[in-house]
Amino acid sequence: MTDFEPPKSRAELRKRLYFFTLKLIEFIDLLPKDNVSQRIGDELFSSGTSVISNYIEGQAAITKKAMTEFMLEAIKCTNEAKLWLALLRDSKRANQQKVKWFLDELDELSQILASLINSKEKL
Template sequence: MNLNSPKEIGEFKQRIYFFTLKLIELIDSLPKDDVSKKINDQLFQSGTSVISKFIEATASATKKDLSNSTIQAIKFANEAKLWLALIRDSKRAKAEKVKWFLEELDEISQILAASIKS
């Protein structure tokens, strides 16, 4: 996916939206202890910021704004991967449950990075 057409952008936006909905479901299923709540808050913030920054990028008035918002989306995706890895490695969620989210964020980041180059 290259994000070179409105159709590709729309499909990618749907993909990120679906990811965000699934992330909210994951967060809702996680433990409610104090440490988990703090990690969950951070994951919610970074994970939902991927789509918000992408939408911001698609509405950019300049190429520089587009690039900056896309870079921010990638940074939030990387931050979300950290929180997901901590959830997995601290055994707050099963590795199999977290695997899809990590893989999806890797793909989303690669698509976003490729869009900056083109």
């Protein structure tokens, strides 16, 4: 794991998640058009875009418990997205450097989301 600068505000984290999601959509759009790549791409789209949606739902949660559940779901989605990315990388269906960026970003986002669960305030 690398050292990283956590976001300083909700707006900053939301922007980072939004940027990640846009880049992911562009990446998926460029996958080969074969059946396997498209199916993996569908799974990656589902899990990858669920990270931001769960974060946003968590921010709207009324209780700390509900927020925690959404953050945990977002973390699960980062883990699932990493699986699909690794399969694309190892089956040589995607650019290795692009996949590395996504994997690194998902690692950091997962750490940030986990830190939110332990914090007293919502970020």
